[in-house]
Amino acid sequence: MAKRRVRAHNLVYVLAGMSAVLTIALLVGWTLLLLADEAFNSIPVMVVGIVSYGVVLLSLAALVAFFVRERRELARQVTFLDSVSHELKTPLASLLLELDTLERPDLTDAQREGLRASMRDDVARLASFIDDVLQASRVVHGQRSYSVDHVELATVLSRCADDISRRRNTERALIAIEVRPGLGFDSDPVALETIARNLIDNAVKYSPHGGAVRVAAGPSGRTITLTVSDQGIGIPKEHLSRVTERFFRVPSAAVSQRPGTGLGLFVVAGLVRSLGGTLTIDSRGPDQGTTVIVSLPRDQHPSDDPSSTA
Ligand SMILES: Nc1ncnc2c1ncn2[C@@H]1O[C@H](COP(=O)(O)OP(=O)(O)OP(=O)(O)O)[C@@H](O)[C@H]1O
Numbered sequence: 001m002a003k004r005r006v007r008a009h010n011l012v013y014v015l016a017g018m019s020a021v022l023t024i025a026l027l028v029g030w031t032l033l034l035l036a037d038e039a040f041n042s043i044p045v046m047v048v049g050i051v052s053y054g055v056v057l058l059s060l061a062a063l064v065a066f067f068v069r070e071r072r073e074l075a076r077q078v079t080f081l082d083s084v085s086h087e088l089k090t091p092l093a094s095l096l097l098e099l100d101t102l103e104r105p106d107l108t109d110a111q112r113e114g115l116r117a118s119m120r121d122d123v124a125r126l127a128s129f130i131d132d133v134l135q136a137s138r139v140v141h142g143q144r145s146y147s148v149d150h151v152e153l154a155t156v157l158s159r160c161a162d163d164i165s166r167r168r169n170t171e172r173a174l175i176a177i178e179v180r181p182g183l184g185f186d187s188d189p190v191a192l193e194t195i196a197r198n199l200i201d202n203a204v205k206y207s208p209h210g211g212a213v214r215v216a217a218g219p220s221g222r223t224i225t226l227t228v229s230d231q232g233i234g235i236p237k238e239h240l241s242r243v244t245e246r247f248f249r250v251p252s253a254a255v256s257q258r259p260g261t262g263l264g265l266f267v268v269a270g271l272v273r274s275l276g277g278t279l280t281i282d283s284r285g286p287d288q289g290t291t292v293i294v295s296l297p298r299d300q301h302p303s304d305d306p307s308s309t310a
């Protein structure tokens with residue numbers, strides 16, 4: 001992606017140079033021809049002039065489109081920086097407060113243990129945020145290395161649900177995991193956990209407090225399908241195609257009052273692509289909930305048993 005960006009910049013410089021040279025050549029040429037009163041008598045001169053103006057206009061249109069895109073990218077990066085500072089500052093401020101409180105001599109052992117648990121959560125939140133940023137950078141530069149191992153879906157999905165409900169302060173029972181015990185397949189365990197974690201986190205985060213989330217996984221032909229659905233704030237149709245763009249967040253009050261950097265689905269889309277799978281995001285619109293379906297290539301595993309659900 002970085003290379004594509006450099007190529008786009010080079011193209012812009014070529015277009016800008018071409019437009020400048022052609023404009024000067026046209027101005028000088030037409031002025032000379034008009035002075036000689038020959039411009040309108042010669043068809044080849046007219047054709048060359050019109051084609052050249054066409055090229056100049058097209059180059060200018062391409063330049064304008066490029067700068068509009070750059071402005072948009074810049075605006076997204078500013079939003080991203082705001083979100084980053086928020087994501088870093090909140091747990092740091094909380095850690096500082098907890099450290100100060102720990103110094104108080106009148107605390108009971110239980111209170112001290114509570115503070116330590118809360119500090120561990122803050123550190124975990126910081127670590128997971130830094131992981132997300134690093135993953136996004138590796139996806140952008142195609143530098144992620146993959147390892148294949150057996151993944152047991154119920155274990156991975158339950159671990160993600162446990163962590164997220166603790167971090168988002170919601171009841172664990174609100175996240176229903178529907179997957180046959182023992183269902184597994186060969187895949188990249190870290191990538192799979194990152195995908196599941198981001199999708200479940202979004203489903204919980206973009207639901208009103210207490211909203212139910214359903215996480216289902218199962219075989220479907222030669223693939224494993226993971227479905228995460230919620231009944232939350234939904235995604236307006238016009239933004240559905242953009243939610244996997246880097247730094248993109250739906251511009252609405254409901255979204256901006258929830259923390260986020262717009263990196264999660266970008267990372268998910270990159271990982272799913274590199275695992276040879278497909279990602280489908282659907283929502284009937286605002287407040288109509290969201291359903292995300294990930295299909296990944298599957299290796300048949302002897303422990304698959306189509307009859308039971310956990
Ligand atoms: N389940 C969902 N319900 C409603 N909107 C969603 C959902 N999942 C994603 N979105 C929309 O898509 C945007 C991009 O999601 P993404 O996970 O990439 O970023 P984020 O959640 O804002 O930040 P983070 O990088 O912390 O995940 C969100 O900001 C939100 O507008």
Ligand SMILES: [Mg+2]
Pocket residue numbers: 198201202260264265
């Ligand atoms: Mg997210």
